[in-house]
Amino acid sequence: xxxxxxxxxxxxxxxxxxxxxxxxxxxxxxxxxxxxxxxxxxxxxxxxxxxxxxxxxxxxxxxxxxxxxxxxxxxxxxxxxxxxxxxxxxxxxxxxxxxxxxxxxxxxxxxxxxxxxxxxxxxxxxxxxxxxxxxxxxxxxxxxxxxxxxxxxxxxxxxxxxxxxxxxxxxxxxxxxxxxxxxxxxxxxxxxxxxxxxxxxxxxxxxxxxxxxxxxxxxxxxxxxxxxxxxxxxxxxxxxxxxxxxxxxxxxxxxxxxxxxxxxxxxxxxxxxxxxxxxxxxxxxxxxxxxx
Amino acid sequence: xxxxxxxxxxxxxxxxxxxxxxxxxxxxxxxxxxxxxxxxxxxxxxxxxxxxxxxxxxxxxxxxxxxxxxxxxxxxxxxxxxxxxxxxxxxxxxxxxxxxxxxxxxxxxxxxxxxxxxxxxxxxxxxxxxxxxxxxxxxxxxxxxxxxxxxxxxxxxxxxxxxxxxxxxxxxxxxxxxxxxxxxxxxxxxxxxxxxxxxxxxxxxxxxxxxxxxxxxxxxxxxxxxxxxxxxxxxxxxxxxxxxxxxxxxxxxxxxxxxxxxxxxxxxxxxxxxxxxxxxxxxxxxxxxxxxxxxxxxxxxxxxxxxxxxxxxxxxxxxxxxxxxxxxxxxxxxxxxxxxxxxxxxxxx
Numbered sequence: 001x002x003x004x005x006x007x008x009x010x011x012x013x014x015x016x017x018x019x020x021x022x023x024x025x026x027x028x029x030x031x032x033x034x035x036x037x038x039x040x041x042x043x044x045x046x047x048x049x050x051x052x053x054x055x056x057x058x059x060x061x062x063x064x065x066x067x068x069x070x071x072x073x074x075x076x077x078x079x080x081x082x083x084x085x086x087x088x089x090x091x092x093x094x095x096x097x098x099x100x101x102x103x104x105x106x107x108x109x110x111x112x113x114x115x116x117x118x119x120x121x122x123x124x125x126x127x128x129x130x131x132x133x134x135x136x137x138x139x140x141x142x143x144x145x146x147x148x149x150x151x152x153x154x155x156x157x158x159x160x161x162x163x164x165x166x167x168x169x170x171x172x173x174x175x176x177x178x179x180x181x182x183x184x185x186x187x188x189x190x191x192x193x194x195x196x197x198x199x200x201x202x203x204x205x206x207x208x209x210x211x212x213x214x215x216x217x218x219x220x221x222x223x224x225x226x227x228x229x230x231x232x233x234x235x236x237x238x239x240x241x242x243x244x245x246x247x248x249x250x251x252x253x254x255x256x257x258x259x260x261x262x263x264x265x266x267x268x269x270x271x272x273x274x275x276x277x278x279x280x281x282x283x284x285x286x287x288x289x290x291x292x
Numbered sequence: 293x294x295x296x297x298x299x300x301x302x303x304x305x306x307x308x309x310x311x312x313x314x315x316x317x318x319x320x321x322x323x324x325x326x327x328x329x330x331x332x333x334x335x336x337x338x339x340x341x342x343x344x345x346x347x348x349x350x351x352x353x354x355x356x357x358x359x360x361x362x363x364x365x366x367x368x369x370x371x372x373x374x375x376x377x378x379x380x381x382x383x384x385x386x387x388x389x390x391x392x393x394x395x396x397x398x399x400x401x402x403x404x405x406x407x408x409x410x411x412x413x414x415x416x417x418x419x420x421x422x423x424x425x426x427x428x429x430x431x432x433x434x435x436x437x438x439x440x441x442x443x444x445x446x447x448x449x450x451x452x453x454x455x456x457x458x459x460x461x462x463x464x465x466x467x468x469x470x471x472x473x474x475x476x477x478x479x480x481x482x483x484x485x486x487x488x489x490x491x492x493x494x495x496x497x498x499x500x501x502x503x504x505x506x507x508x509x510x511x512x513x514x515x516x517x518x519x520x521x522x523x524x525x526x527x528x529x530x531x532x533x534x535x536x537x538x539x540x541x542x543x544x545x546x547x548x549x550x551x552x553x554x555x556x557x558x559x560x561x562x563x564x565x566x567x568x569x570x571x572x573x574x575x576x577x578x579x580x581x582x583x584x585x586x587x588x589x590x591x592x593x594x595x596x597x598x599x600x601x602x603x604x605x606x607x608x609x610x611x612x613x614x615x616x617x618x619x620x621x622x623x624x625x626x627x628x629x630x631x632x633x634x635x636x637x638x639x640x641x
Contacts (some may be wrong), residue, residue, distance in 0.1 A: 029411070034411075035410075035411035035414065035415065037414070037418075082609050082613065085613075091409070091410035091411065092344070092348075092350060092410075093612045093613075093616065095350060095410070095411060095414045096550065096554055096608055096612045097608070097609050097612050097613070099352070099547060099550060099605075099608065100604075100605040100606070100607075100608030100609040100612070101605065101609065102547075102605070103544070103547055103601050103602065103604065103605035103608075104602050104605030104606055104609070105605075106601075107598035107599070107601040107602035107605065108598075108602055110594065110597070110598040111594055111595060111598045111599065111602070114594060115594065115597065115598070217543075220422070220543060221422055224415070224418055224419045224422050227415040227418070227419070228415075228419065231412065231415065235411075235412075260430065262426050262429040262430040263426060263430055264426065265419075265422050265423055265425070265426045266423050266426040266427060266430070268419065268422075269419045269420060269422070269423050272415075272416060272419050273404055273416065276404065276407065276408055276412060276416060277404060277407060
């Protein structure tokens with residue numbers, strides 16, 4: 001029972017990270033119908049920036065902030081350069097461009113920082129806290145949950161209560177009508193990429209220190225899991241992405257806890273296939289016909 | 293029409309085979325060793341270009357299908373006695389086993405892929421590629437975990453052993469297989485089956501209204517593409533790497549293949565060959581240049597390992613943004629105009 005509780009809590013904390021990657025993907029996908037395959041690599045690049053600042057200044061929080069700012073800047077840069085006309089092309093071109101950007105960033109990082117693991121510290125201790133004799137979660141896990149929670153609430157508040165959020169929803173709903181109403185659709189799309197970049201960088205800063213360390217491909221598998229989460233949620237629903245993230249985190253935590261940690265990614269693949277086969281539109285997507 | 297094409301492709305293949313045989317016999321062992329890699333990549337790239345270019349399905353997991361080919365060939369070759377050399381017969385059967393096993397896996401993957409479109413398919417195949425390490429580690433008693441499975445060395449058959457070195461024999465087998473794959477896939481592309489694949493790519497609903505089963509055509513294409521990838525994987529594992537290990541079949545291999553078919557021009561078999569040669573030799577060229585820059589060993593290693601990949605990334609982006617038809621498409625567009633130009637110039641004289 002203790003083990004079950006531990007795996008559950010652990011799964012939720014991991015799920016929060018997958019959820020933020022999923023949200024980064026969904027924010028872009030719902031407005032431009034582009035799945036940004038370079039999202040993970042951009043997040044790693046931000047984390048490298050954060051690490052460099054931490055090593056130089058010695059302040060974790062300065063590095064943390066740098067990483068988030070850098071993530072946003074990279075998002076804007078990607079949108080304004082290689083993905084500039086991506087939403088007007090077929091579905092194949094943006095995917096290939098994303099893959100191209102992915103290997104450019106990863107090999108550039110390997111050249112600049114070396115291909116081996118670099119140390120990125122956590123914000124708080126990873127020692128497990130005990131609650132009534134059961135080892136539950138660490139301060140770092142609590143920080144992860146809190147940080148992701150704050151970002152999600154902020155995002156939800158922005159989307160539902162502010163003027164800019166209304167414009168974002170209008171753009172996602174129908175870009176042409178939004179433009180006719182005087183919304184600067186281009187700016188709104190770029191803002192989406194900036195938010196996605198920030199959320200992705202946050203995920204990298206949270207997940208990298210708990211994994212194998214910082215190396216150029218550190219986010220590749222996290223990206224796959226984030227994509228799985230987003231698909232479970234339906235690729236265009238933000239709340240769906242959150243639930244999908246937690247579901248993925250739990251499924252992987254149980255799979256690695258009860259079946260063996262080698263099977264973590266196989267479990268993710270099986271989960272992804274299961275969802276795609278049984279409910280390809282995801283569990284939370286609005287009902288829209290596939291356009292042909 | 294089909295018969296004419298068939299004869300033409302057959303003659304072209306025979307001519308290419310003659311050139312290849314001469315090339316192999318003239319070349320040093322080092323070059324022949326490189327040809328094996330080219331042949332392996334060409335097989336997989338030809339399969340991938342059929343899938344992406346002709347049928348419109350994207351796969352970012354072809355390295356996994358190559359891994360299936362390499363591992364099944366390894367299991368077949370190791371099922372014999374432990375330290376004997378693999379005879380020519382064994383080698384051919386191993387390549388066939390690799391190809392067929394990959395095709396069988398392709399049925400399952402294709403059945404899933406046929407239900408997916410665009411980014412969903414890309415993400416699912418990406419996840420498939422990420423499974424290789426997990427599967428090989430989990431079944432490590434059978435698949436050897438991280439270490440992988442070593443292959444027995446291949447033996448040049450007795451009548452040829454005086455004339456050929458072992459590398460020449462391996463290169464001949466590999467390039468011959470690649471030519472066979474190219475011949476079969478090119479004919480397939482221009483056959484009624486190939487037209488069905490293209491119809492499904494161009495307009496699913498219209499294809500359906502013509503009485504085609506979209507899912508069936510897509511699964512068939514995936515199976516054929518997997519068989520080609522499996523043959524490529526078996527060549528790469530048995531003859532080039534002489535080992536089947538998860539480290540050889542990573543996401544980067546899938547991206548190399550994608551870069552080859554995109555740069556060469558999607559849907560064209562000739563483009564797949566040109567793209568593969570460019571990707572492999574352009575990479576080598578960059579490594580050579582880096583080695584002559586006079587940097588420290590560590591810096592040279594780092595640049596040599598990663599600069600080619602960065603260059604392919606840039607090429608992928610540039611090709612997609614500027615010349616979506618790739619080299620073959622651009623040649624196809626420019627060549628008639630050049631001819632026209634030459635005619636007008638000639639006419640004025």
